[in-house]
Amino acid sequence: MGDVLVFAEHQRGKFPKTTLVAIHASKEAAAKIGGGCCAALLGAGIDALAHELAEYGLKVYAVDDPALEHYVADAYAAALGQLAKEKGASLVLATATAVGKDLMPRVAVRLGAGMASDVIAIEGPNTYKRPMWAGNAVATVQLEGDIQVVTVRGTAFDAAKKDGKGSIEKATVNIDASARKMQFVEFAETKSDRPVLTEASIVVSGGRGLKSAENFTKVLEPLVDVLGAAMGATRAAVDAGYVPNDLQVGQTGKVVAPELYIAVGISGAIQHLAGMKDSKVIVAINKDEEAPIFQVADYGLVADLFKAVPELTEEIRKLKQA
Amino acid sequence: MKILVTVKRVPDPNSTIKVKPDGSGIVTEGLKYVINPFDEIAIEEGLRIKERLAGTEVVLASIGEKAAQEQLRTGLAMGADRAVLILADGALDSLAVARILQKVVENEKPDLVLMGKQAIDDDSNQAGQMLAELLGWPQATFASKVELDSGQNRVTVVREVDGGLETVRMPLPAIITADLRLNEPRYASLPGIMKARKKELKEIPLAELGVDANPKLKLLRVDPPPKRQAGRKVSSVQELVHLLHTEAKVI
Numbered sequence: 206m207g208d209v210l211v212f213a214e215h216q217r218g219k220f221p222k223t224t225l226v227a228i229h230a231s232k233e234a235a236a237k238i239g240g241g242c243c244a245a246l247l248g249a250g251i252d253a254l255a256h257e258l259a260e261y262g263l264k265v266y267a268v269d270d271p272a273l274e275h276y277v278a279d280a281y282a283a284a285l286g287q288l289a290k291e292k293g294a295s296l297v298l299a300t301a302t303a304v305g306k307d308l309m310p311r312v313a314v315r316l317g318a319g320m321a322s323d324v325i326a327i328e329g330p331n332t333y334k335r336p337m338w339a340g341n342a343v344a345t346v347q348l349e350g351d352i353q354v355v356t357v358r359g360t361a362f363d364a365a366k367k368d369g370k371g372s373i374e375k376a377t378v379n380i381d382a383s384a385r386k387m388q389f390v391e392f393a394e395t396k397s398d399r400p401v402l403t404e405a406s407i408v409v410s411g412g413r414g415l416k417s418a419e420n421f422t423k424v425l426e427p428l429v430d431v432l433g434a435a436m437g438a439t440r441a442a443v444d445a446g447y448v449p450n451d452l453q454v455g456q457t458g459k460v461v462a463p464e465l466y467i468a469v470g471i472s473g474a475i476q477h478l479a480g481m482k483d484s485k486v487i488v489a490i491n492k493d494e495e496a497p498i499f500q501v502a503d504y505g506l507v508a509d510l511f512k513a514v515p516e517l518t519e520e521i522r523k524l525k526q527a
Numbered sequence: 528m529k530i531l532v533t534v535k536r537v538p539d540p541n542s543t544i545k546v547k548p549d550g551s552g553i554v555t556e557g558l559k560y561v562i563n564p565f566d567e568i569a570i571e572e573g574l575r576i577k578e579r580l581a582g583t584e585v586v587l588a589s590i591g592e593k594a595a596q597e598q599l600r601t602g603l604a605m606g607a608d609r610a611v612l613i614l615a616d617g618a619l620d621s622l623a624v625a626r627i628l629q630k631v632v633e634n635e636k637p638d639l640v641l642m643g644k645q646a647i648d649d650d651s652n653q654a655g656q657m658l659a660e661l662l663g664w665p666q667a668t669f670a671s672k673v674e675l676d677s678g679q680n681r682v683t684v685v686r687e688v689d690g691g692l693e694t695v696r697m698p699l700p701a702i703i704t705a706d707l708r709l710n711e712p713r714y715a716s717l718p719g720i721m722k723a724r725k726k727e728l729k730e731i732p733l734a735e736l737g738v739d740a741n742p743k744l745k746l747l748r749v750d751p752p753p754k755r756q757a758g759r760k761v762s763s764v765q766e767l768v769h770l771l772h773t774e775a776k777v778i
Contacts, residue, residue, distance in 0.1 A: 303688035307668045310656035319743025322651045341544035342749040349743045386665040390694035450687045465777040486775045503758035520768040
């Protein structure tokens, strides 16, 4: 068997938690398959990142190329595909982030490999578990062929810890002209002092029950901030234009599994539950006691959110000051 | 300009999905089917381009059983010009779907392929990216804004990515996959539904395309997800805070 090659995504000079999750999942896969574990680091000016990555006990293949300065799918797929072939990888793995989802199917085609998305468990060589139908079913799937491509769900594996001394090997790739068509123009970051949604230990989400963008700011945000939480929202709230799409939790948004998830004015549509039902403790506040969200909530409060949320914010503030 | 939009027939997202007791799949009896919601957004985007650029043709393509005609007719009723249905009844993975679509693209020669970012049944989010790589085309997934330049040979796309919005530019032909906020799809009008009956809907058996559609991903079995127990109702905010602090110990 060949090695597991993990794609080490970095954002603005850092490895997000999702990358550490990919490393952990790759080590687990390597242990089950019986191969080694190495990492692909692509970018421009990545020496510091390569050293940091090696501390996770990995052999790091660092491809430092001006064409890879900004992530674009076509050039990155060409580089990662080539690296995987040259190094004889039998599994190429990334976390299902926006970049992982965008990139890995192209890599699979480059390698003529089958691909499993959003894997939540590695059962053994070739066999994986993944959710389908908005998490209403868990499928056991098998990938055929000598090389496979997988993305893993960011909440389904632990984050790797720095636990060893790895090594760094500089590698070069030839990115052909046909893979240089995409041009990065700009990135407009959603400015926030709050923790990243997929990394926060507490998430407070609002649904259509909030009724307006203004209420997200006035009613929900004070609770979010007193808890030091990340803010999330349902697809319905995003659809209604109350909040930006990158706050969407659900089947078609982000999947989160914090220690505490507080659902405010959320009915509990299947597609929303798909993104949060693995949270450790779930609290639901909704005036409709029949709302499906109560079926997954550990603590349910049937109340008018416009009264309950400011009260809750105040109670927590008192508790924190005590 | 010619635009190809892909359409998948999927169970209504609001329907209750139940796993068959033998684990071979989901219970399909009584399920209502619709156009994959993200594909509907892709169709709408195609139609909006057509409304701006005279002479644009919007062609729909679907792969699956004959019943997918229903979803293609709906897309035609929204305003697409014609449709192609590749008849296939076996299990396909995303790579097989992308290979079939590659053939369709080679036959139709569109300038732009619009797709949904993911189908809400398999939730794989792969086919668009795979098609792009097979064709050697650029791609913009998770699109929330699409702007064609005046010469119609380049497109600028705003993408919904982690932590913000990314803008990419690429030459045509290209693949764009639609995210939720790209647009709000229209409903088919009554005259649209009448017209759609007469529009061309061509069926092509998969075998005629000469594509290797053997799936590399095989579904071994499906199980219901672990069930979460409903907890308890609390009667006041004070009680909730007390329990979160002393029992759950999360605040």
